[in-house]
Amino acid sequence: MTELTRRVLAVVAATRPGEVLTYGEVAAEAGAPGAARAVGRILARHGTEVPWWRVVTSCGRLVPGHELEHASLLAREGRTCEDGYVK
């Protein structure tokens, strides 16, 4: 468990229902601008322990390969999705 990992988890865990962040923002908030890929790596491992569905790609697109699950979880918090994009 590295410092970055802890911070990333903290940032994501601090999000409120209906709030949406991008991988880039999470990385920056965690103190590692440009480490968006690492964020994805981390969320992939802790997906069940963190509200990862509140994190989307930089252009607002739902997580590639998880659109259905992602859209479902977001809808649960009042966020509707359209054609793979968070609305």
Next chain:
DNA sequence: TATCTGACGATAG
């Protein structure tokens, strides 16, 4: 220690 693999980002074509 070296390499590979992603739930990524930005840019270029």
Next chain:
DNA sequence: CCTATCGCCAGAT
């Protein structure tokens, strides 16, 4: 909209 590149970082092998 798509692919190709390069830069980025953690964790697995």
